[in-house]
Amino acid sequence: MNPPEATVTRPSKSRLTADERRGLVLDAAMRAFARSGYAGTSTDAVAREAGVSQPYVVRIFGSKLDLFLEVFTRATARIGEAFAAVLAQGFDPTSETDRERLGAAYTELLADRDFLLVMMHGFTASGVAEIGAEARAGMGRIFEILRGSGMTDEEVRDFIAQGMLLNVMIAMQAPEHAQAGDPLAALTECAFGEMLPLVTP
Amino acid sequence: MNPPEATVTRPSKSRLTADERRGLVLDAAMRAFARSGYAGTSTDAVAREAGVSQPYVVRIFGSKLDLFLEVFTRATARIGEAFAAVLAQGFDPTSETDRERLGAAYTELLADRDFLLVMMHGFTASGVAEIGAEARAGMGRIFEILRGSGMTDEEVRDFIAQGMLLNVMIAMQAPEHAQAGDPLAALTECAFGEMLPLVTP
DNA sequence: AATCGAAGTAATCATTCAATGCCTTCCTTG
DNA sequence: CAAGGAAGGCATTGAATGATTACTTCGATT
Numbered sequence: 001m002n003p004p005e006a007t008v009t010r011p012s013k014s015r016l017t018a019d020e021r022r023g024l025v026l027d028a029a030m031r032a033f034a035r036s037g038y039a040g041t042s043t044d045a046v047a048r049e050a051g052v053s054q055p056y057v058v059r060i061f062g063s064k065l066d067l068f069l070e071v072f073t074r075a076t077a078r079i080g081e082a083f084a085a086v087l088a089q090g091f092d093p094t095s096e097t098d099r100e101r102l103g104a105a106y107t108e109l110l111a112d113r114d115f116l117l118v119m120m121h122g123f124t125a126s127g128v129a130e131i132g133a134e135a136r137a138g139m140g141r142i143f144e145i146l147r148g149s150g151m152t153d154e155e156v157r158d159f160i161a162q163g164m165l166l167n168v169m170i171a172m173q174a175p176e177h178a179q180a181g182d183p184l185a186a187l188t189e190c191a192f193g194e195m196l197p198l199v200t201p
Numbered sequence: 202m203n204p205p206e207a208t209v210t211r212p213s214k215s216r217l218t219a220d221e222r223r224g225l226v227l228d229a230a231m232r233a234f235a236r237s238g239y240a241g242t243s244t245d246a247v248a249r250e251a252g253v254s255q256p257y258v259v260r261i262f263g264s265k266l267d268l269f270l271e272v273f274t275r276a277t278a279r280i281g282e283a284f285a286a287v288l289a290q291g292f293d294p295t296s297e298t299d300r301e302r303l304g305a306a307y308t309e310l311l312a313d314r315d316f317l318l319v320m321m322h323g324f325t326a327s328g329v330a331e332i333g334a335e336a337r338a339g340m341g342r343i344f345e346i347l348r349g350s351g352m353t354d355e356e357v358r359d360f361i362a363q364g365m366l367l368n369v370m371i372a373m374q375a376p377e378h379a380q381a382g383d384p385l386a387a388l389t390e391c392a393f394g395e396m397l398p399l400v401t402p
Numbered sequence: 403a404a405t406c407g408a409a410g411t412a413a414t415c416a417t418t419c420a421a422t423g424c425c426t427t428c429c430t431t432g
Numbered sequence: 433c434a435a436g437g438a439a440g441g442c443a444t445t446g447a448a449t450g451a452t453t454a455c456t457t458c459g460a461t462t
Contacts, residue, residue, distance in 0.1 A: 040240030140385040161366035184341040
């Protein structure tokens with residue numbers, strides 16, 4: 001009389017393990033914080049996004065700050081991994097096609113903008129001491145990963161700078177709102193270049 | 202028997218005109234919002250910074266959102282003016298020294314980082330519809346001013362991108378915290394270049 | 403000096419928010 | 433099936449926040 005799905009690898013259950021639930025809430029928090037940043041997002045908003053109660057969110061992570069720090073660290077780590085993955089399969093800093101491959105790594109990050117948005121929110125929330133410390137650490141790690149490409153520090157700097165501009169353009173929803181003729185539309189086209197179709201659906 | 206300072210152009214008075222007070226509160230709000238952003242700054246924090254009561258701040262500007270919008274618009278306008286001032290005295294886009302003059306305009310903005318910080322806070326607070334609209338407008342205006350330099354759109358884009366990186370580095374207080382040997386210190390030196398002494402007191 | 407308008411505050415209110423404690427419900431194991 | 437432990441909600445609370453209202457005080461003008 002067990003329900004038919006009772007025999008699959010993970011039997012149906014209304015309760016998840018603490019780790020499973022933790023992961024789901026972490027995902028929900030990524031979306032919520034991406035929208036409104038650290039100060040602008042309530043733990044209740046995260047809870048609603050995750051479909052659990054607000055006190056449970058706090059209980060899992062201890063505090064809103066601890067939750068944000070974990071989400072932020074995850075975001076910067078994910079971004080670093082995207083670049084590391086490209087470099088892992090060989091990279092010639094003088095090769096134009098390899099340069100493009102690295103730029104294309106940004107493309108996959110654009111597919112889920114939440115990582116980029118959370119990163120930016122963390123950077124600007126650096127007035128909170130703990131967030132500032134993690135922001136500097138995260139930026140340091142990404143810089144170091146990109147340095148591993150063999151590019152000069154100046155080249156890496158330029159690459160990161162372009163990324164920061166794209167992040168800002170995404171944060172202000174420029175691709176969605178720019179009208180033809182609007183100067184911002186020109187900047188959008190010029191900044192996103194090849195990736196433009198990915199951000200204008 | 203008047204107090205000695207009673208004969209200066211503006212006689213001593215404990216009350217200021219509405220416009221004078223408005224300007225002072227606007228300045229205070231610039232500092233407060235630069236620290237903690239839109240959502241993270243209370244109207245009471247602004248009031249304390251300005252030395253007036255919290256209800257008075259709300260009464261002058263109507264709402265916290267209206268106040269932030271005014272501060273943000275003022276910040277982007279100030280930044281645009283700094284660039285416009287350089288371009289106003291002639292600019293040859295092929296001249297390397299003229300390029301450096303434009304970069305140096307950023308130097309004077311670094312002297313009061315609050316403008317840059319408020320701008321970044323506005324960008325990342327674009328989830329609030331009114332702020333997003335003003336953020337896109339502000340970025341559009343700055344882009345247009347820089348386009349007036351005669352540089353190509355790609356050159357302007359690169360210039361703005363470098364600026365965004367610097368803004369992020371300032372937001373995360375990289376110059377203050379980077380230790381020698383830290384990868385972030387290398388990025389800081391490389392990003393600020395000539396202006397490094399200006400940000401490391 | 404009396405007055406009137408403008409500058410500014412004190413008191414208050416309704417919300418919102420992060421966090422705590424207690425209780426319930428489910429799954430698992432003996 | 434009994435029991436214990438873990439998952440998760442409910443009720444609550446105290447502080448913070450944005451905003452409103454009513455009141456007070458200052459200064460210029462007649």
